[in-house]
Amino acid sequence: MNDDVDLQRLAEAEYDIQRFAAGEVELAPVEDPDEAAHAMAQLPPADAPHVVIRPLRMPFEVDATIRELAAQRGISISAMYRDLITSGLAATTEAAPDPIAELRSIQAAAQRALDRLAGERRRDAA
Structure with a gap:
């Protein structure tokens, strides 16, 4: 489902x-x-998270950067916004951080460490 369909609904x-x-x-x-069974099948599961839709204004350049990041990660723009907002909130509040954002941060740090080690091995081999 895309954002336009969500907004229409x-x-x-x-x-x-x-x-x-x-x-x-x-x-x-x-x-x-x-008909009742069909209607029930259309409902989200009882434990589904509740979400809200918020219009958001931002500079074109910021939007372009977020779209590019989303494309690089292979996720929707909406998911990218959610990740960035959740990560930003976790960085500025005492609330428990989002586990997905934490895993992405750990993954990025691990990749940087791996790249650094690979560079050192190439230098040692030369």
Whole structure:
């Protein structure tokens, strides 16, 4: 699912909620077992994380850099934003750090150490 589809679904859901709150629509039980099963299959698992969508304005250059980083890592732009924000929060708060961000940091440090050792071996061999 891409970000545009997510935003469209969010807008539709918000519109439906407003109509329900205004009394324009009523909830009715689903009586067809197949329809009920289909509706239940569309719901996220009970233990799924809750997320919110936030519009975000930033300089074009920053966006271009984030898009490039996401492409290099093979992840979506949204996932890249989440990783950067989570890492930034962990660096500025006393909250428990995100384990994925920590693993990426450890992986990068290990790669730097490996590169350094490989360079030393080439120098020693020469």
